[in-house]
Amino acid sequence: DSGVTQTPKHLITATGQRVTLRCSPRSGDLSVYWYQQSLDQGLQFLIQYYNGEERAKGNILERFSAQQFPDLHSELNLSSLELGDSALYFCASSAETGAAFFGQGTRLTVV
Amino acid sequence: QQQVKQSPQSLIVQKGGISIINCAYENTAFDYFPWYQQFPGKGPALLIAIRPDVSEKKEGRFTISFNKSAKQFSLHIMDSQPGDSATYFCAASSYSGAGSYQLTFGKGTKLSVIP
Numbered sequence: 340d341s342g343v344t345q346t347p348k349h350l351i352t353a354t355g356q357r358v359t360l361r362c363s364p365r366s367g368d369l370s371v372y373w374y375q376q377s378l379d380q381g382l383q384f385l386i387q388y389y390n391g392e393e394r395a396k397g398n399i400l401e402r403f404s405a406q407q408f409p410d411l412h413s414e415l416n417l418s419s420l421e422l423g424d425s426a427l428y429f430c431a432s433s434a435e436t437g438a439a440f441f442g443q444g445t446r447l448t449v450v
Numbered sequence: 451q452q453q454v455k456q457s458p459q460s461l462i463v464q465k466g467g468i469s470i471i472n473c474a475y476e477n478t479a480f481d482y483f484p485w486y487q488q489f490p491g492k493g494p495a496l497l498i499a500i501r502p503d504v505s506e507k508k509e510g511r512f513t514i515s516f517n518k519s520a521k522q523f524s525l526h527i528m529d530s531q532p533g534d535s536a537t538y539f540c541a542a543s544s545y546s547g548a549g550s551y552q553l554t555f556g557k558g559t560k561l562s563v564i565p
Contacts, residue, residue, distance in 0.1 A: 341495065343493075381556075429494070438496055439541075441486075443492060
């Protein structure tokens, strides 16, 4: 158990809908990263937050947004969903060592 | 400059053999090099990591070799077992200021260990 909690584990929704994925980082970790992984693909970096502030942005679509709250949990919002958004979405958190620890992911299926 | 190049894309090894996965980087600001193991449908798990002031780190059957001058590092899995069949990602981390680190991942290597 990495200590990073993601909810929900599975999500099935229709095209055009909006969903929110939630991540609770390990205790004491200030950084949260979001990644998208399509079937048999690598990890696509979406966005990073550190102590509530956006720190880095990757290949995140304009339909996607994220935030990190004062209690350090983070949410990834995906809107106007398309079939191609079906993927595993991972959250990771890191301490001040550079090591990142991943949650078990949210499997999003858009139908 | 932020890329980490990983090879091979896939690897088939006989049980008991040695699995070797290689990564190369360009950015000399990287100062922490972790490897992750991912089983299907699960999150990547930190396997082993090294800092550039060390040329080798061993944990059980897993060894990282690091060549700072060549900007290359590799994962060796000794006595590979079918249970090692997974996707392996190398990564490199650099400090991006005010306590925050930026992680860059390789594209992954799918390892299959056959009996």
